[in-house]
Amino acid sequence: MTDLEQGLPGYERLELPPDPELADTQDWDAGQWQSDFEASLEALTLFLRIRDPLAILARTASRFILINPRVERPEMPKQVEVELTQILMLLNRHRPSTNPVSPNNLGRYWRLVRRHLRGFMNKQPNTGNETDIERFVSRRARLFTLYYRNIFSREDCERALNGILRQVDSPSEAALGYRLSDLFRAAIRIIDLVQERFKIFTERLHNLLDTKRRSELVECIDFFCSSYPLANRVWGNCTNRWVDLEDLRMAAFQISEFAHPWIYTLSRADLDAAFPAPIVDALYSLAIRPNSLSEINPEHIYLNNPIWRRPYVLLNDGSLFAPLPYLIVSFPFVILESLMEGHRTLEVAYEGARANYLEEAITDLVTTAMPSASVYRGVAWDDPDTGQVWENDVVAVVGNFIFVFEAKSGRIKDAARRGGSLSLRKNFSELFVQPGVQSGRLQNYLDTRQKRARLRLKTTGQPINLNLDKPKVVFTFSICIEHFASLTSARHYLKELGLVTEQTPWAPVLSLGDLQMIVRFLDSEVSLIHYLTRRATLEQVLDFEGDEQDILSAYLTNGLWVNHDALDGKRIVFFASDSLVRRSKKSRADRTVVELHGILLPPLWESIVRELYRDDGQRHRFDIINVILNQMPPQLAELERRIRRFRRGVPSPEDDISYVTFRIGSKVFGLAIHLLKKLPDRQEWHEMGRNVAADLMPDAGSVECAIFLFVRRSRHATFDGASFYRYIRQPQSD
Incomplete structure (x- = not known):
């Protein structure tokens, strides 16, 4: 048994194999990576210019959808690869080609996209005024921005965005002529429309591959030929060319590869039939016409991609092309907030709704997940030394445990996402350090005042009885709408940046999506309470690098049992270890059923x-x-x-x-x-x-x-x- 298996049961040490595509690049400096980046960009641009870019984009999107997301491999397709293909197609200033692409060339294109993105990260030069840790954190922030997606599951995203946007229905209708909540639901409906077309397409494809009847095979060929002009042009009139059924099947399969754009194309008539006219117009305002981004600096597309704000493509025939309809879940705030710009009344209402919803959502989640707890929203108390009135957002009391949740509805600035050191420091301090300080004040107040502590509801002044005749243990968390996942899940980077010390109170940082995920999977009050107590103190026994999906998966694996001595001070980096929570889970309604998730007791x-x-x-x-x-x-x-x-x-x-x-x-x-x-x-x-x-x-x-x-x-x-x-x-x- 290895030291890791003794220190963290259920896990094993993993040596990542070298990527053959990056052979001989280990010692490259930023200049060499810059040259490689420029060469790969030129090759990608040429590839899309001399072949049908819509067919390439559609096939790239389908490849991303078809790969099992629960099986993490270094070479598996990433959403950013589809995003890059879409923006490079939009930036193409030449008339689109209608040439087909062979399977081998398409595979070569995908490998080149992956290398190009790595080249972007590795070409970033070191600046002389940054420390080593600042450069490292900046790089990690850029990596997060480039690759990390979906702070919510679709279900949780719908719940959160509907909860926020319904609060601004009136100001959004007054400012924009439609309700943002209606537009959001329409964008979600587009996901379903594309999925329905994808299902039809794959059913036809399966029938093509399985049927034993030539007539059915010909029907499939007719479907694919009518789906997209390129498929029809390449096929011509070849149905009678192959007498053997299997030869015809293999030829037809090749033609189906050119028909993928049909899946993601929604005509104006389709949209008019599905949505009111103002919503259809708003959806079209979120579309980009090819060759309409002449003012965009191509260097900015990697960390500030325009399709994150306007996710659709406007085709010449007036159709909307949605190769990544799920962008509304990946970037819901960016998309919707871009529509509010310049409407100050709406922006102010939205900021208030965002903050109010976060506190409300935390309260509802905790109340549902811990039925034995008394949950208070908006708790105030007076500092006996200074007379200062302090507030805590959500406080839950269960037995002799007090859980404090500080809600931070602020957003990560664009400059911080691009790795700007000053913005990172400011965002880290506001969103991830201050909540720990705030909740630490309450913990110190309860520890020092004990029975004399007096807490009240901020809105009514009603006293809160915490039964402080027995010592209480306080566990604190920072709940934000968005954060940098593994970069801010543990405090060691904040410590190395000098933003916190060993004495600084620390509240583990969870996004609202993280909390929703935890409550969904730990649907037994006993397990949830134990998880929160362990999660709050995890850094006392484990120096780790991973996001909340990794930590929850570790709990489901071994109950977060860690042998600190066996790890001998090593930092654990979680890789491809969150499969246990990369699945759908329907929570039980009765949280009082005792199920010990992740812990096997005698x-x-x-x-x-x-x-x-x-x-x-x-x-x-x-x-x-x-x-x-x-x-x-x-x-x-x-x-x-x-x-x-x-x-x-x-x-x-x-x-x-x-x-x-x-x-x-x-x-x-x-x-x-x-x-x-x-x-x-x-x-x-x-x-x-x-x-x-x-x-x-x-x-x-x-x-x-x-x-x-x-x-x-x-x-x-x-x-x-x-x-x-x-x-x-x-x-x-x-």
């Missing part, structure tokens, strides 16, 4: 967790459950073995008290079992528990200890008693 301990969760009278039930879930399953299995042998009367030389521990950062989680022949005195039982917890107390930090009582002749199938102790060692004052 049977007795799983039964104990279920019993504890049902016991509303146990005020420490979530504390105790968390202690159980934070232990190593093999150690729990050994404790279960001892308990079962004891209850069967098997003699044992071991003590009647056994315990296991697991450390997360400065916190020790201890789980003890006490095996007795009869019930002990209540005071004696609690005194014993306090002593065990005190023995487990670390030199610095805290301990959370759950102790279970098991009596030999018990009337209970699980345990006979349970207690919980939380001790925090206060730092020594000088």
Whole structure:
């Protein structure tokens, strides 16, 4: 077993094979990559100029759609490759060719696109006024902008955008003549229209490949020939040329390759039949006519592609061509915000709606996902030292856990997306550092004031009772609409940039789409609460680089069990490891069903967790459950073995008290079992528990200890008693 397998069960070390297309380029400098970039751009431009560019774009789009997105490979097609093909076609200033492209040449084109994009990234020169870490972060930001897509799933995107845009229906109709929410739904409907055509096309293709009847094969040929002029022109009148059915089939398949533009072409009549006239006009305003971008600097198309704002192509016959209808999900805010420019009243209303919706969505998600929690939106409190009134956006209280969610509806600036160091620093500070500072204030206030802490609802002034007679543990998160995924999911880059220190409070950064994904997959309150407690403290045990899909997949794989010592300080870089969440998932409606996602407990301990969760009278039930879930399953299995042998009367030389521990950062989680022949005195039982917890107390930090009582002749199938102790060692004052 390798060190990685011991430190992070379920994972293995991966050595990426060298890309044969990039052979002999390992030592190239920026100048050499610049030359290669220019040469590949010239080759791509020529390729599209001397062949039918619409057929190339359509086939490239179909290739992207047909590849299984759950199977991550370095060479698999990326959406950006289709985007680049579309913008290069639009920038072509020559009359489009109608020449066909052979399969081998098309494969060569796709490889060249991939190399060209890598050339763009590698040609970026180092500037003398940037530090190494600034250059590295800038490069990662550019990589994110170039390759990373879809901060939402389609379902979540629809929910979020409809929730925001409905709030600005009136100002958008007054400013634009139509409702932006109607336009968004129409753009989503275009996805369905293209998918319907894609289904028809593939059904015809399957029939072409499978049919045993010549008449049906001829019908398929007629369909493809009528779909796009290039297919018809290449085929000519060749149906009777092949007597053998298989020869005819293979020739027909080649012709089908030229017919792909039909899938993505929507006539004006199709759109008029589907949408009101103002919406159709608005859709056409989001289309770009070929050779109409003369003012665009070609160098800017990689990090500021015009099709991110105007995703459709306007054809000469008045049809809309939508090779990437899913751009409305990839860039919903960019597309819709571009239509608001210059309409100040609408822009102000939209900014307010965006902020309001984010807080509302967080509140709804948390309320749904944690039915046992009391959830408060807009919490205010007074700083006793300064008199300053501070606010926290969403606070959820469940048991002795407090989850604080700071909502940041601001956007990442275009300059930051292009890797501008000053913009990156400013965006990082506003969106990803300040939320941790804000929630850290609340945590410090609760820690120092304890029972004297007073919180209230910001809108009504109504007091909030957090039952602070017992110590509460605060977990904080920053929820934004968009962020840089793996670049801002962990704080080590912010630390290396000097934006945070070890003492700076940190709130893990999740996008709204991330939170929606987590709530969808962890549809059991027990698992969700455990995930949030582990996610908030993950960096105390794991130095990682990955986005929230990687982290959630790790939880579903091993419950985020990490052996910090076995990793020996190594940084884990997740690659192609998010397949578990790259699938559809319909969440159960009843979140109180106990399902332990990602954690396999021995049977007795799983039964104990279920019993504890049902016991509303146990005020420490979530504390105790968390202690159980934070232990190593093999150690729990050994404790279960001892308990079962004891209850069967098997003699044992071991003590009647056994315990296991697991450390997360400065916190020790201890789980003890006490095996007795009869019930002990209540005071004696609690005194014993306090002593065990005190023995487990670390030199610095805290301990959370759950102790279970098991009596030999018990009337209970699980345990006979349970207690919980939380001790925090206060730092020594000088």
